[in-house]
Every structure is written in structure tokens, then in C-alpha cells.
Amino acid sequence: MSTMEIKRDMASLAAVVDEAARTATAIPQLTERVPDLTVEDGYAIQALSLARRLGRGERRIGVKMGLTSRAKMAQVGVDEVIWGRLTDAMRLEEGGAMSRANYVHPRIEPEIVFLMKKPLSGEVSPLEALAAVEAIAPAMEVIDSRYQNFKFALPDVVADNSSSSGFVLGNWHKPDTAIDNLGIILEADGRAVQVGSTAAILGHPLRSLVAAARLVSRWGERLNPGDIVLAGGATAAHALAPGMHVRAVYQNLGAVSLNVTE
Structure with a gap:
């Protein structure tokens, strides 16, 4: 296959995942159609899919991190978020x-979010990463796989924008606020459904920001002032249903909530 044919095929796959997200339609795994699809291919498809969103008038405002639990990384056999x-x-x-x-299959998980005040990219230390942060806040991310039966391989997930679909932010706090081991309770209709700690995010959420700077630079990008960075789930994700009221309560940071309609 020529370079032009490969690019054309990537563009067609990007159109498939973008349309699935736009119309909330479940699709077969891309790896069923292209068994040798790689994670790098997935990122190329993701970038092309985002370009379609931007073409419709959406604006890129940051990034989200995934597979930030050591247990989850081991479960899917990867050593990189x-x-x-x-x-x-x-x-x-x-x-x-x-x-x-x-x-299609919305689930929600509590996270920590960073607001950037300085550009950040490449190999940085936790201290350098923190120096680029304007504020931190509690958050929840709505993740959604567009694949049928919630089944997928890693390249599929990456191509599907790493399941990015929605997020809600709480109140901002000073960047030096301690976030290394804060207790979190995720509630659905007033009942605790997940209990966890920010330490579940790579041992410290700041490590996720360090990883974000490194990974975006591989694609010629950077974290810009005003960008937000979702650090990754601090608990397992909880499935959402119409009529549900969801709230994440954080030690020292307050709470963030969302209501699910039909």
C-alpha cells in the first residue's frame, strides 16, 4: 500500500469513529477491519478525527489521560499511559x-484536573510541571467507548480519542494544594458506588501531568496556557443511566456533580 493509500485509509477510519461519536452510534472495532492496526496508527486516526471536529467549529482546550492506574496498565499489558x-x-x-x-456506553469517573498557565512539553520533572500550573480542581470525566458491546483493543481505544466524551469541573484551588492522597467518594443517587484516592492516579496526579507533557510532544504538540489536563480516573468508572444524579466528593477540595437526563 502506498503512502497516499495509507493516509486515505486512516482518513476513512477517522471518519468512522468521528461519525460514531457525533451520532452516538456503536460501531465494530477498527481492529476487526484492520487486524494489524497499531497504537501509533490509533493516534494518527485520533488526530484526523479531531481535525474533523475542529472543522465543525469545535475548539481544542486540553487533553485527558487514560490508563493511569497501575493495575489497569498491567491488566491491558501496557507500560505507558x-x-x-x-x-x-x-x-x-x-x-x-x-x-x-x-x-453510547457512558460511564463517569472522578479525576483531578490541572489548569495550565505556562507552555509545557517534552521531558519535564514534577517540579517543572507544577511550575506551569495555574490551578487544580476536582473533576469528573464522562468516558464513552463507541465500540459495540464495550469491547476493544488498545489501538481501537486510542483511535476513539481514548474514550474522551465529556467532563465537568469543580472549583479551582491553588496549584500547591496537596493532592497526593486525597480521599474520594463517588455517589450515584446519594449512594456511594466507588471509594478511592487521588494516589490511584500513578501514585500522584502530578505524574500524569509529566506524562502528558511527554506524550503530546511526540505529536508536535504542547500543553498551552489556558489548557486543562484531566489526570485520569481515581476510581473505577460507574455506568450512567437516565434520571441518575452523580456526585464526587473530595477530601479538602469540595464536590462536583452532574444530572443524567434521557
């Missing part, structure tokens, strides 16, 4: 509503 891109259309109002109809 993954990342996806966030756009302004993914933002949900804190305490507001999200329509279940806009998603």
Missing part, C-alpha cells in the same frame, strides 16, 4: 445536565 484531546463541546455544566442519548 494513553491520552486524548478535549474540545469545548465536551464541557458539561457543574450541577447541570447531560443527555444520555448523546452517548
Whole structure:
């Protein structure tokens, strides 16, 4: 296959995953169609898919990190986290509503989010990463795989923008606020469904920001002032259903909530 044919095929796969996300339609795994699809191919498809979103008027506002649990990395047999891109259309109002109809398999997980004040890219230390942070906040991310039966291989996930689909942010706090081991309770309709700690995010959420700087640089990108970085799930994700009220309560950081409609 020529370089032109490969690029054309990547573009067609990007159109498939983009349309699946846009219309909330489940699709077969890309690896069923292209068995030798690699993670690098997945990132190329992700970039092309995001370009389609930007072409429709969406704006890139940051990145999300995935597979940030050591146990999850071991479970799927990888030694590196993954990342996806966030756009302004993914933002949900804190305490507001999200329509279940806009998603295929929506699940929610509590996270820590960083707001950048300086550019960051490449190999950096935790101290250098922290120096580029304007503020931190509690957050929840709505993840959604567009693949049928919630089944996929790693290249599929990456191509599908690492399951990025929505997020809600809580109140901002000073960047030097301790976040290394904060208790978190994820509630659904007032009942605790997940209990965890920010330490589940690579041992410290700041390590996720360090990884974000390294990974985006591989694609010629950087974290820009004003960008947000979702550090990754601090607990297992909880499936969402219409009528559900979801709230994540964080030690020392407050709470963040969301209502699910039809």
C-alpha cells in the first residue's frame, strides 16, 4: 500500500469513529477491519478525527489521560499511559445536565484536573510541571467507548480519542494544594458506588501531568496556557443511566456533580 493509500485509509477510519461519536452510534472495532492496526496508527486516526471536529467549529482546550492506574496498565499489558484531546463541546455544566442519548456506553469517573498557565512539553520533572500550573480542581470525566458491546483493543481505544466524551469541573484551588492522597467518594443517587484516592492516579496526579507533557510532544504538540489536563480516573468508572444524579466528593477540595437526563 502506498503512502497516499495509507493516509486515505486512516482518513476513512477517522471518519468512522468521528461519525460514531457525533451520532452516538456503536460501531465494530477498527481492529476487526484492520487486524494489524497499531497504537501509533490509533493516534494518527485520533488526530484526523479531531481535525474533523475542529472543522465543525469545535475548539481544542486540553487533553485527558487514560490508563493511569497501575493495575489497569498491567491488566491491558501496557507500560505507558494513553491520552486524548478535549474540545469545548465536551464541557458539561457543574450541577447541570447531560443527555444520555448523546452517548453510547457512558460511564463517569472522578479525576483531578490541572489548569495550565505556562507552555509545557517534552521531558519535564514534577517540579517543572507544577511550575506551569495555574490551578487544580476536582473533576469528573464522562468516558464513552463507541465500540459495540464495550469491547476493544488498545489501538481501537486510542483511535476513539481514548474514550474522551465529556467532563465537568469543580472549583479551582491553588496549584500547591496537596493532592497526593486525597480521599474520594463517588455517589450515584446519594449512594456511594466507588471509594478511592487521588494516589490511584500513578501514585500522584502530578505524574500524569509529566506524562502528558511527554506524550503530546511526540505529536508536535504542547500543553498551552489556558489548557486543562484531566489526570485520569481515581476510581473505577460507574455506568450512567437516565434520571441518575452523580456526585464526587473530595477530601479538602469540595464536590462536583452532574444530572443524567434521557
